[in-house]
Amino acid sequence: MARAFVMEFERPIAELEDKLAALKRLDVSGEPELAAEIDALQVAIIKLRDTLYSSLSAWERVQVSRHPERPKTQDYIETLFTDVIELRGDRAFGDDEAMFAGLGTLDGRRVAILGHRKGKGTKENIRRNFGMPQPEGFRKARRIMQLAGRFGIPLVTFLDTQGAYPGIGSEERGVAWAIAECLATLTRLPVPVVCVGIGEGGSGGALAIGVGDRLIMLQNAYYSVITPEACSSILFKDPSRACEVAPALTMTAEDLVRLGLADEIVPEPPGGAHRDPASVLIAVREAVVRSLGDLEGQSRDEIVARRYARLRAVGVHTEGGV
Amino acid sequence: MPISDWFQAREERTYIPVDSQRSAADLPDGVWVKCEGCKKTIYQRDFEANLDVCPGCGKHADIDAPTRVLLLADAGTFAETEADITSADPLRWTSGKPYATQLETAKAKTGLTEGIITGRAAIGGHPVVLGAMDFRFIGASMGSAVGEKITRAFELALAERRPLVLVTASGGARMQEGVLSLMQMAKTSAAAARLAEAGIPYVSILTNPTSGGVTASFAVLADVILAEPGALIMFTGPRVIEQTIRQSLPKGFQTAEFLVEHGFIDAVVDRRELRDRVSLLLDYLNPGGE
Numbered sequence: 001m002a003r004a005f006v007m008e009f010e011r012p013i014a015e016l017e018d019k020l021a022a023l024k025r026l027d028v029s030g031e032p033e034l035a036a037e038i039d040a041l042q043v044a045i046i047k048l049r050d051t052l053y054s055s056l057s058a059w060e061r062v063q064v065s066r067h068p069e070r071p072k073t074q075d076y077i078e079t080l081f082t083d084v085i086e087l088r089g090d091r092a093f094g095d096d097e098a099m100f101a102g103l104g105t106l107d108g109r110r111v112a113i114l115g116h117r118k119g120k121g122t123k124e125n126i127r128r129n130f131g132m133p134q135p136e137g138f139r140k141a142r143r144i145m146q147l148a149g150r151f152g153i154p155l156v157t158f159l160d161t162q163g164a165y166p167g168i169g170s171e172e173r174g175v176a177w178a179i180a181e182c183l184a185t186l187t188r189l190p191v192p193v194v195c196v197g198i199g200e201g202g203s204g205g206a207l208a209i210g211v212g213d214r215l216i217m218l219q220n221a222y223y224s225v226i227t228p229e230a231c232s233s234i235l236f237k238d239p240s241r242a243c244e245v246a247p248a249l250t251m252t253a254e255d256l257v258r259l260g261l262a263d264e265i266v267p268e269p270p271g272g273a274h275r276d277p278a279s280v281l282i283a284v285r286e287a288v289v290r291s292l293g294d295l296e297g298q299s300r301d302e303i304v305a306r307r308y309a310r311l312r313a314v315g316v317h318t319e320g321g322v
Numbered sequence: 323m324p325i326s327d328w329f330q331a332r333e334e335r336t337y338i339p340v341d342s343q344r345s346a347a348d349l350p351d352g353v354w355v356k357c358e359g360c361k362k363t364i365y366q367r368d369f370e371a372n373l374d375v376c377p378g379c380g381k382h383a384d385i386d387a388p389t390r391v392l393l394l395a396d397a398g399t400f401a402e403t404e405a406d407i408t409s410a411d412p413l414r415w416t417s418g419k420p421y422a423t424q425l426e427t428a429k430a431k432t433g434l435t436e437g438i439i440t441g442r443a444a445i446g447g448h449p450v451v452l453g454a455m456d457f458r459f460i461g462a463s464m465g466s467a468v469g470e471k472i473t474r475a476f477e478l479a480l481a482e483r484r485p486l487v488l489v490t491a492s493g494g495a496r497m498q499e500g501v502l503s504l505m506q507m508a509k510t511s512a513a514a515a516r517l518a519e520a521g522i523p524y525v526s527i528l529t530n531p532t533s534g535g536v537t538a539s540f541a542v543l544a545d546v547i548l549a550e551p552g553a554l555i556m557f558t559g560p561r562v563i564e565q566t567i568r569q570s571l572p573k574g575f576q577t578a579e580f581l582v583e584h585g586f587i588d589a590v591v592d593r594r595e596l597r598d599r600v601s602l603l604l605d606y607l608n609p610g611g612e
Contacts, residue, residue, distance in 0.1 A: 166558035166566045171576060174586045176537035176557040180511060184543050187512035188519070203495075204507060204538045204557070211508040225495045225504040225535070230562070234497065235418035248417045250500040261505060311512050312473070314505040315466030316412035 007063045009052065010271075016045045046270075053270040056220070058246035058255075062228060064220040065199045069274040071281060073100055073115035073131075073158040076198065079281045080288070081106050081113065087144055089136075093173060096137030098129040098165070099209075101144040106156070107289045112148035114141050114209045115158030118199075131200075132165035138178035138208050145185045152300075154192040154292055157209040162227055164205035182208035187311060190300035194291045196284060197221035197253070197262070198273075213307055214291040215261060217253035218280065219268040223261075224251035261314065263291070357381055359552075373593050382550050382593050384530055386432070387439045387456035390489050394597050395443035395452055402441040403451075404474050409436060409467040413500050421498040428459045437462035437492070440475045445487065446601025451479040454489040457531070461493030464536055468496070469506025472540055476513035476524075483609040485523040487600060490541045494534020507539035514543040523607035525600055528555045528578065528587065546603055547587040548596070549578035555587075 006014045020041045028034045056064070064070070077084055081104030088095040100115045118131035125131075133141075148155045164175050186193065186209070193212030201210060201223030210223065217223065226234075228242035231249060235241075256262035266283045269276040298306070354363050359381025369376070373393055374383040385393075391400050408425075415421035429435060437459035443452040453475045455462040462468070472488070479486035495503040517524055526544035528537075530553035538557050549555060556576040564571060574580050578590045591599050 164557065166563050168563065168567065168571065168575070171556060171558065171563070172584055174584065177542050177586055179538040179557070180540070180542045183508055183511035183539055184515035184518075187508055188515045203504065204535055207504055207507055223501055223504075225500055226497055231417075231497055245417050248413065248415055248500070249497075250413050250502075256501065259502065261501060308512055308516065311505070311509045314509055315469055315502055316410050316499075317465075317467040317470050318408050318410045320406045 005068050007060075007067065009056075009060045009063065010049075013045060013048055013052070016041060016048065020045065049270045053272075057243070058222075058249070058252050059228060059243035061220045061252050062200075062222055062242075062246055064268075064272040065218075065222050067272055067274055068120075070199055071273050071277045072120065073117045073160055073198065074120075075277065076158055076196075076281065076284065077102075077104065077113060077115065080104075080285045081111075084113070087147075088140070090139035090143060092139060093136045096129075096133050096140060097127050098131050098133040098161070099137035099141055100158075101140050103153070106285070106292070109289075109292055110153055111292070112144055112153045112155045113157070114144060114155065116161035116206070116209070118160055129165055131161045132163060133161065133205060133208075134165050134167070134170045135173040135175045135178035138164070138175070138182050141209050142178070142182045142185050145182070145189055148191055149185075149189045152191055154194070154295070155189065155212070156288055156292075157193070157195045157212065159195060159197045159201045159206045159210045159221070159223070160199035161202050161205050162200050163202035164208075176204075179204045179208045183211065186211050187307060188304055189307075190304050192292060192295035192298075192303060193307070194288055194295070196288060197223050197256075198284070201251075202227050211311070213295050213303070213310065214263050215256070216264050216266060216284070216287045216291065217256055217262045218266050218273060218284070219253055220272055221253055222251040223256055224249050358383060375593050380551065380592075382530070382552055384457060384491070386458055387434065387454040387489075390454040390529075391439065391441075391443070391452065393593070394445060394454075394487070394489070394600065396445060396447065399444040400441050400452065401443070402439060403478060404440055404471050405435060407436060407467050407471050407474075409465050409499070411498075412466065412502060413498070415498040415500075424460055424498070432456060432458050434459055436467045436471060437464070438468050438471050440471050440478075442478075442482075442484070445597060445604065448601060448604040449482075449484050450604070451475050451482070451484050451486045452489075453487070455491045455536075457491040457493075460496065460498075462491050462536075463493045463496035463503070464506050464510075464539075465496035465499040465503045466506060469503070469509050472506075472510045473513040476510070476517050476540075479522055479524070480517050480520055483520075483522055485525065485604055485607060485609060486517065487525045487527070488540070488544070489527045489529055490532045490536055491529045492532055492534070492536035492541075494536055504535065507535045510540035511543060514540045518543070518545070521610045523604065523609065525603055525607075527591075527596065527600075529553050531555070533557065533559060542586070545607060548589055548591045548599065549581065549587050550593055550596075551578060551590050553578040555581055 119125035228246040229239040357376040360379035440453040528549040
C-alpha cells in the first residue's frame with residue numbers, strides 16, 4: 001500500500017497505523033476479539049500522538065512545518081478571502097510564482113495579500129520553485145506593499161519559505177538589494193501589517209515580507225536566522241546535526257513569543273495543521289481579523305511610529321558595563 | 323582599550339614573515355609581507371604607506387576597522403560613539419564553540435567591544451557619522467549589539483543632520499543570537515529608510531567580504547554605494563550556491579566588478595582614492611538639499 005509521507009519521529013505511529021490497516025482488511029464479523037483489538041489500537045494511536053505532540057522538540061516542529069500536506073498559502077488565500085485578485089509581475093524582469101501577491105476581502109475588509117507560495121505536488125512545486133523566491137518575487141512583493149501604502153489598504157502576509165533561492169540568477173539580479181528594499185518599504189509602510197507564520201520562516205527570504213505590527217505564528221511554524229541544516233553545516237561541516245542546533249536557534253513559535261517577537265500562537269491539532277486544516281484555517285482567520293481590528297483607527301504617522309518603536313525594542317545587548 | 327590606543331597599536335603591528343618555513347630565520351620579524359594576490363613579497367613599510375594595497379598587482383588586503391577609520395577620516399577628527407555597547411549572550415549559545423567564549427576571544431584579539439566602531443568624524447571637512455565593521459570580530463556578523471550600533475549611527479546622523487558613511491565587511495547575521503539577529507536586518511533597514519525620508523545622505527562602502535543579512539539590509543540601502551576592487555559581495559555564499567545548483571560558478575562571480583557591471587553598485591573605487599571620492603560625493607549631497 002502506498003503510504004503518505006511519514007516524518008521520522010512519527011514512525012511509531014505509522015507502525016501502529018499499518019497494523020490497524022492490516023486488521024481492518026480482515027473480516028471482523030463474529031470475531032469480537034479482533035474488533036476489540038482494532039478499538040484498542042485506535043485509542044493507542046490517538047494517545048501516542050497526543051503524547052508525542054504534547055512535547056515536540058524544535059527539530060520535530062521544523063519537520064511538521066515542512067510536511068507536504070500542510071495547508072499552504074494558496075489554501076489560506078482561497079479559504080480566508082473572497083473576491084481575490086492576483087497581481088503579477090515585478091515590472092522589470094518577470095513574474096515569480098514562488099511569491100503570491102494580490103488583493104482580497106477578509107470579513108468585509110479590503111486587504112492586500114502577500115505570501116510565499118509552495119506548490120502541491122512536484123509539478124506545481126517546480127513551477128513555484130518550492131516556495132523560494134528570486135529577486136523578481138521580492139520586487140513584486142515590494143510593488144504590492146507600495147500599492148497598499150498608496151491606497152491605504154492593510155497588508156496581510158503569509159510566511160512559508162526555506163529562504164530566498166540560492167542560485168546564480170538570484171545573485172546576478174541582486175537578491176540582496178531586492179530583500180533590503182522590501183525591508184525598507186515594509187518597515188515604513190503607513191498601513192497596518194499583519195504577518196502570519198504558517199510553516200517555514202527561513203532567513204531573509206521570509207523576513208522580506210515578515211515584518212509588521214502583529215506576528216501570528218502557527219504552533220509548529222518556525223522563524224529563523226538560518227535553517228537548522230545550514231547552521232549545522234557551518235558549525236560541524238555536516239548538515240545531519242540539525243536536530244542538535246534547532247533548539248539553540250530559538251526558532252519556534254514559543255521562542256518567538258518569549259522573545260517578544262510574536263504576538264500570538266494559533267494552536268494546531270495533535271499531528272499538525274494538516275490533520276485538521278479546517279479548524280486551523282478558521283483559527284487563523286479569527287486571529288487575523290482580530291489583529292486587523294486592533295490596528296484600526298490609527299493615523300498613518302502613528303502606524304509608522306509604532307512600528308519603528310516595536311522594531312527598535314528588538315535585540316538584547318549590554319551597555320555601560322551593565 | 324580606548325580606540326586611540328588602537329591607532330597606536332597599528333604602528334606597532336607585526337606581520338607573519340613571508341614563507342616562514344624557509345626564510346623566517348633570515349628576515350627580521352614583521353619587515354616583509356606577502357601579497358595574497360600576486361604572492362610577491364613587499365616591504366611592510368611600503369605596503370602600509372600604500373594603504374595595504376599591493377604596489378605590484380593592486381590587490382586590496384583586508385584591513386581592520388581602526389585602520390579604516392584612520393584612512394577615511396580627516397586626521398584627528400574621529401570621536402567614537404557607543405563604545406560601551408557590547409553583545410550579551412541572550413540565548414546562552416553553546417553549539418560548536420560557546421558564544422561567550424567566542425566573544426571573549428574576539429575582544430582580546432581585536433581590542434574592540436564589537437564588530438563595528440562608530441563615531442563622529444570629518445571627511446574632507448564634511449562633518450559625518452562614520453562606521454566601520456571589523457571582520458576579525460566574529461566575522462563582523464550582525465547580532466543585537468552590532469544592529470544596535472548601526473541603528474544608533476543612523477539615528478545620530480538624523481538627529482545631527484550629518485551624512486552617514488558606513489564601511490561594511492561582514493559574514494552576515496550572527497547565528498549565535500538566533501532570530502534576534504535576523505530581526506536586526508529589519509531594525510537597521512527601518513533606520514536607513516527613516517534617514518532617507520529625512521533627506522540625509524548615506525554613502526556605503528562595501529569591502530571584502532560583505533554577505534548575507536548585512537548585504538540584504540542596511541548595506542545596500544544607501545544613496546550611493548561604492549566598493550573596493552575585488553571585494554566579494556553577496557547574499558548567498560558561493561559554496562552554498564554550488565551545492566544547490568551542482569555546477570561551478572563563473573569567474574569573477576560576486577565581485578565588486580561583477581556588481582558594477584550588473585548595475586547594483588555605483589562604482590569600484592581604489593582604496594587610495596576613497597577619501598577623496600567620498601569627500602567629493604558629500605560636496606554634492608547636502609543634508610536636506612540645503
